Amino acid sequence: MLVQMWYPITVATVSREFKKILAKHLRATSGSVEGLNQKLHDFGYRGVSSQESAALGGAAHLVNFCSTDTVAGLLMAQRYYSCPMAGFSNPAAEHSTIISWGRSREKDAFEQVLDQFSSGPVSVVSDSYDIFNACKHIWGDELKERVMERSQDSCLVIRPDSGDPAETLIEVIKILEDCFGCSKNSMGYKVLPSYLRIIQGDGIDLSSVNEILQKLSEEGWSAENVLFGCGSALLQKLNRDTLSCAFKCSYVETNGKGMDVYKQPVTDPSKESKRGRLSLRRNSGGLIETVESGAGKPEEDLLVTVFENGVLLCEYSFDEIRKNARLKDLDLSSTMYNEKDLLEKQVLNGVH
Template sequence: MAPGAPLACALLREETPFSVIAMSAPNLILNVDSYKASHYLQYPPGAEYVSSYIECRGGEFPEAVFFGLQAFLREYLLTPIHVGDIDEAEEMLHSHGLPFHRAGWEHILQEHGGLLPLEISAVPEGTVVPLHNVMLQVVNTCPACFWLTSYIETALVRAIWYPVTVATQSRLIKGIIAGYLRETADSLDNLPFKLHDFGARGASSLESAMLGGMAHLVNFKGTDTVSGLVAARRYYDEPMAGLSIPAAEHSTMTAWGREGEADAYANMLDQFAGPGKIVAVVSDSWDIWNAIENIWGGTLKERVINSGGTLVVRPDSGDPVSIVCGSIERLMRIFGATTNGKGYRVLPDFIRVIQGDGVNRHSIPEILQAMQDRGISADNLTFGMGGALLQKLDRDIMSFAMKASAIRIDGEWHDVWKDPVTGPEKKSMRGRLALVNDRSGGVETIRLEELGERTNLLQPVFRDGRLLRETTFAEVRRRAELPPGD
């Protein structure tokens, strides 16, 4: 899915005149790589149907959380193309130095009402799929549009790899945190809020923030990326996918001046503290140790203790491992600590720490391990993750690919595959595919003709401009949930 305007425009649809929206709407024909425009001339004579699939061919994670297809379908494939799209695409692509299949697009407009004659089958969203297995399969439904299957690759792969990768990384981190909570905390009750999304400003576009922010919320419920909430509501019918709390930033604290630092913190308590309430205050604008020792643990100590709510202290600079451990241990010395049933120290309920600087999937276990080594429970800490959550990702992390695997020519299906001698890791699958449960409790990809009585986990979700199956965000979350003990 292309970064940029489409979802930004969608935010204004209810209040913007249709004529303005129409001018801004994306042209699906141009949502493509340049070379795709010439491919309709490259297939063998008699071509009728092309079947392609998407898989993760390898990478840094052992499995993938399939997510994001419904958002793409609702945003892009339920709206028909019109003659203006064809005219614009013809002018641009000809000027760009390429042929243009005007007859093919006019056929789609006249015979299919401008809706793409494609069938897309996929695993249910939220399904955790091991690498090297088919997750999605697409085939044209009109033999005159054999070229369309691969034409949609650019938009479809982009629409899938990014939310899948964010959701997969987020789930992996959830498993890491859950493991440390099991070892050092009395419960996992707070796990859904242990990784908070700070990534909106670091994303490449509003659309990226929406999709990535929503993908993170498949696994957690804490976020400051409001656009992710909008996306979950719009595309997966989730009224409210996540929560946040009042929190300070450096500008609101430093606006009081260094001499007014204690007054700035006191104001945060005045405005937001109280029974059952949580407030986070960034406390390293000048000296985090002075803030802990002499302001939170001195001037404002009794107010913190007696607020009835929870103060979350946020360090925001320095080495994350030493800063987190040092902050928690200082707070424990000042405010006390109890020992939980696992034998680890826990701050009083009225005070906690959130670390949002230098947080990524590598530093999180380093921080938690250092805490455990010092006898500190993981329950004391929440993480905020920004660019590493939504932006420092690419398609190669999981080696996403969409490849043609079968073609029907003059009524007969033939296998299509690649197997480069210089890159065996890029070998593709052959034939029309199915995904089934195997005897070991996992899944395996097989040829469709081998399915027999087994259930194909790839189910049609889109056909000829219609959404055949809809899933809710709650269903996605349930499928992606960690198994007990993980």
């Protein structure tokens, strides 16, 4: 069971990489990271292998964000980590709730959603037929007054769900600018009216979200305009090798005599394991690193014995875990991974 901890460790790490990318772009284009905790929505429930996977992965994502549709993760945080409600969602139209009206009545379907959810944010998938026509002629013309009646607390969130994510989103935001106008924030980047936002939930991974935000900023748009949803790339499209997550013996005692042990395959130097009694510390540069061979200082060791010989020695609340996982300025200045980098990087330090 301990070996299987690779899964929530990996989900939480990937989710945190998303958070770093989003925080960097949000700060660069708006001057703050306000709303960061709602920027990545967990769409992965339907794509995982089991309810147990949904619970473990969904809860791991909630360490970094508060936005989810994976109810199993909420229940796990509630049951095991003393968290009454770790995340939230909003009413959202799904393709079947739009196409059931027929192609000629797409406008009626959209209007019904606005009627049903007159207060609070609501997300409406708008690519059932033609996303550009929907934005220009339905949202931007036929229902324009209904959209403008809404407020920041009850904003309409338009969801494209097909095509090239970056190209489609930029075209959509330009159409919405023509129809509804925009303003400039303190950093000089354009922002749609507060009653209107976009959520991109198709084709999202670490590479595409960075590409989208980069292209938006190049076009003069703030990251404030966009929310993201992620499914399989967050909870399912990963494995134990994604972060080279492994458990290896490093120290043994025989008849009271200790010995450092390790593996060092001649055919693959990358599989060399750490040796001896290990400790974890934050170095002078602020980065976390493993100290091998018992050379670490006890007062610097960040590792805590949580589980030993079948006994749980420490319990942590979800709030404590979230506090430990908060981004620091150092995190925002470190190298931004794309998905390929993350797959190739061996992240062993700190995983014990």
